[in-house]
Amino acid sequence: MSVNDRIAATSSALATHDHASLLARYYPLVAEFASRYEPKSTGEGFEPSMRLPELDAKVAEFLSPATAGLYDLGERRGLPLRLLDLRQNPHTQTTKTFASLIIVARAVRHIQDTGEPIVLFSPSSGNKAVALRDAVARALTAGLVRPEQLRVVTLTPAQTTGKLRGSILTEDPELRALNPVFVLDDAPPEAVKQVGQEFKRLFAASGCEDFRLWHSLRLENYRVADIVRALYDYDFGQAGHTGVRTVHAHAVSSAFGLLGYNSGVELLKELGHEVADPSYLLVQHQATCDMVLHTLHGTFDRKNAPEYAKDPDGVWVQDASAHFPQRTWSPLETLEHTFYTHEPTTATEMSGLISANGGTGVVVSLLECMERYAECRELLRKSPVLLPEDPRRLTEWSLVMAVTGVLNAIDRGLLPDADGITIHASGTYGVDDYEPVPEEWIHHVTGAGPVLDTVLGRTHS
CATH class of the missing domain: 3.40.50.1100 (Rossmann fold)
Structure with missing residues (x-):
């Protein structure tokens, strides 16, 4: 429908x-x-x-x-995946x-x-x-x-x-x-x-x-608009299911969208509605992984990021942290140029929400996104979002980052208390779209x- x-x-x-x-x-x-x-x-x-x-x-x-849409994407290791599509304006x-x-x-x-x-x-x-x-x-x-x-x-x-x-x-x-x-x-x-x-x-x-x-x-220019994510989710999604712990996943620079969603949840409570407290999964890339670092360590200090070693095949690898790419072409890679904010002022508020209600952060690499690209494309076929067959024609990677981050987080056991995951589709487009x-x-x-x-x-x- x-x-x-x-x-x-x-x-x-x-x-x-x-x-x-x-x-x-x-x-x-x-x-x-x-x-x-x-x-x-x-x-x-x-x-x-x-x-x-x-x-x-x-x-x-x-x-x-x-406009927006909510779509069931199936399950991953028993966890239901849903897409909140917010990028419908052509x-x-x-x-x-x-x-x-x-x-x-x-x-x-x-x-x-x-x-x-x-x-x-x-x-x-x-x-x-x-x-x-x-x-x-x-x-x-x-x-x-x-x-x-x-x-x-x-x-x-x-x-x-x-x-x-x-x-x-x-x-x-x-x-x-x-x-x-x-x-x-x-x-x-x-x-x-x-x-x-x-x-x-x-x-x-x-x-x-x-x-x-x-x-x-x-x-506040963004927080005000983004409360409608929670209102819509309450009407048609999982926000009203108080016995369900839903993780909201988003590829973020400063997490304005998730803070807006959380403000919408608080507004629903003010209006007397029974609303579940959401958990959050922040997905970032290596060039600006500041919010993930702050969520995990309470600081932006890059010393808390894992050290990488170069394999003989030229790929950089690490296994010290499940929150960072296991394999990458560069430890300081810029995967998507739209994410450029260092030390965002929103980090303290977002980290506080995750500390109180659950969730975590995960950093993804282009190599991981490429390795999971076909899987992401198949998952999204259950929604109106169509990724190009050739990833080289993709010019906005936010959604692929988010889906890759969700799959990595599930497979690595980073969301042990989750009952389901809602992926916020904040952006995706390719060279053929405009x-x-x-x-x-x-x-x-x-x-x-x-x-x-x-x-x-x-x-x-």
């Missing part, structure tokens, strides 16, 4: 609106929860209110891509759609209330930039704002340029000028955050008052100055 049919056939006290979009379905709860996180006036930059626009036909259409194929729609909805409400134009600025590893651009495009096509009222500027690492997707914001010359795409060259991926802060400082010093610049980085942004429409920069000049329309003779 499709998610639309299941929603239509189900009555829930949580659902106020009969929409396939989870954000529209639970809109009053999302709006109420958002109101708890009003930004404080710190003088460090503009952020609009957490208020959302009224849910009318235009807003419902704008929110329509935020224009992003990642769960970043949910938070991006809420961010843009807040911008729309501010514009409606004040008439002030907003420029959204997002330094991103790639997927957030794509989702924010899609959300802005949707707001324009839904007639919620005019092109000069809401714009988006993104800055992404050179390493993830191939993830950038074409849309009306690139195809239309006027929209392309209003919504430029910047790529940071000659720098490690995480440098986009530092350059983003410098751009914010330069903008403040410029004295420009033509628009408000919103540098949307707060965790048209990339043409190279001639990308602004390559090495610092914040050219970004500001372009955004302010400055020209150089």
